[in-house]
Amino acid sequence: MIPDVMKGVCLTGHGGPEALEWREDIPVPAPAPGQVLVRVLAAGVNNTDINTRIGWYSSDVTGATDKVDQDVEAGGHAGALSFPRIQGGDLCGVVVAAGEGVSLSPGTRVTGPINLPRATAAAPRAYIALGSEIDGAFAQYCLVEASDIYDVSASPLTDAEIAAIPCAFGTAENLLTRAGVREGHRVLVTGASGGVGLAAVQLAALRGAKVTGVTATAKAETVLGAGAEHTLDRGAELPVDTYDAAIDVVGGPRWGDLIRAVKPGGAYAVSGAIAGPIVEADLREIYLRDITIHGCTYQPPEVFQRLVDLMNAGQLKPLISKTYPLQDIAQAQADFMSKLLPGKLVLIPPL
Numbered sequence: 001m002i003p004d005v006m007k008g009v010c011l012t013g014h015g016g017p018e019a020l021e022w023r024e025d026i027p028v029p030a031p032a033p034g035q036v037l038v039r040v041l042a043a044g045v046n047n048t049d050i051n052t053r054i055g056w057y058s059s060d061v062t063g064a065t066d067k068v069d070q071d072v073e074a075g076g077h078a079g080a081l082s083f084p085r086i087q088g089g090d091l092c093g094v095v096v097a098a099g100e101g102v103s104l105s106p107g108t109r110v111t112g113p114i115n116l117p118r119a120t121a122a123a124p125r126a127y128i129a130l131g132s133e134i135d136g137a138f139a140q141y142c143l144v145e146a147s148d149i150y151d152v153s154a155s156p157l158t159d160a161e162i163a164a165i166p167c168a169f170g171t172a173e174n175l176l177t178r179a180g181v182r183e184g185h186r187v188l189v190t191g192a193s194g195g196v197g198l199a200a201v202q203l204a205a206l207r208g209a210k211v212t213g214v215t216a217t218a219k220a221e222t223v224l225g226a227g228a229e230h231t232l233d234r235g236a237e238l239p240v241d242t243y244d245a246a247i248d249v250v251g252g253p254r255w256g257d258l259i260r261a262v263k264p265g266g267a268y269a270v271s272g273a274i275a276g277p278i279v280e281a282d283l284r285e286i287y288l289r290d291i292t293i294h295g296c297t298y299q300p301p302e303v304f305q306r307l308v309d310l311m312n313a314g315q316l317k318p319l320i321s322k323t324y325p326l327q328d329i330a331q332a333q334a335d336f337m338s339k340l341l342p343g344k345l346v347l348i349p350p351l
Helices: 047-054 159-163 166-179 195-206 217-225 252-261 301-312 326-338
Strands: 005-011 020-027 035-044 090-098 109-111 115-117 127-129 141-145 186-189 210-215 230-233 243-248 262-270 292-295 320-325 344-348
Touching: 005 326, 020 326, 035 109, 035 159, 035 166, 047 326, 090 141, 090 159, 090 166, 109 159, 159 320, 159 344, 166 195, 166 243, 166 262, 166 292, 166 301, 186 195, 195 210, 195 217, 210 217, 217 230, 243 252, 252 262, 320 326, 326 344
Parallel strands: 186 210, 186 243, 210 230, 243 262, 262 292, 320 344
Antiparallel strands: 005 020, 035 090, 035 141, 035 344, 090 109, 115 127
16 A cells, blocks of 8 residues: 655755754655656665755855855756755665556566766756655655666665665766776776775776775775775875876865876766865866866766666675664764765665
C-alpha cells in the first residue's frame, strides 16, 4: 500500500540547518506516463546538498563552502530554486509504482545519476540535478523519470553502499573520462579522502593509473587502501611537471600549484571548489605548456552506465563511515562539514 503522505526533509530556503524542516505530511506524488515512484531505501550526503542549502552556487558567493554568511536568492545549480524543495541526489530505492509505458517492474532495486542529462541540439550539455531542480531522495518516496534510473537488483552491494555511489562515483568517473585517464597515467587527486576523492582514487586505479592522493596525514592509510600508490599531505609542496592529469574537487589558493604539477600536454579536470571558487594562476603556465582544462558537471549516460556495470559486477566498494536516520540530517551534514570522517555518510528514511 502506498500512503497518501510521506515523511521527509524539506529545504524551505537558503540558509543554515534551520532551513531543513522535517515534515510528515508531504503528498506522495503519482507517476505520470514514463515515470516511476521509488521507495527510498538510502540516500547519501554530499557537498552539493550543503552548497545548495547555503546558496553557494550563486556568483555572489566568492568564498569557501564553510565561509558563506550572506543572503542569496539564486543559489541553485541553475539559479533560483523553487521552495520547498526535497533535496538528495544520491538515490537507492525500490520501484513501487510505474506510469504508462514503463517496463521496470515493482520490486526492482534502482539508482541513478544526480545530474540528469537533458541534452538538446541547442544545448548539448544541458542537465537538471536531482534534489535541486526536481525533488530528490531525502524523503520516503521519490518520483523520477524511468529513463533516468538503472536496475541494480543484481548488485551484491548493500542499499547504503549503492546510495554512496551516484554523486561521488559519477562525478569521479566523469572527471577521469574527460581527462582521458588511462593505464599507466600518473594521476593526482585532491580531496582524496572525501567521497569524490576516494571514488576517483578507486576508479583511476581500476583503469590501471598510478594515483597520488592529496589528503590529511591521518587519512593517508584510507586513501592508500582505496588504490593510491602514494599520498601527499594537504600542505606539502606539489612536484612540478609530474602528472598526466590532476583531478580536483578542492580549488582554492593552491590552484596554481595544481596546474604546475601537471605535465606539459596534460589535463586538469575540476568538479568542485570547497576551498574557494576564485582562483589565480599564470596563464603562461597553461598555454605555453599546452594544459587542457575541463570543467565537469554534465554526465553523458554512458558514464553512469559504466558505473552500473561495475556495481552489478560487485567491482566497486564505497567507504561508508556512518549512517543516520533521515530525521538526523542536520547532524549528518555537520559531521560531513567537519571533514573528520573519510568516505561517505548515508541517511536512512523511516519505513
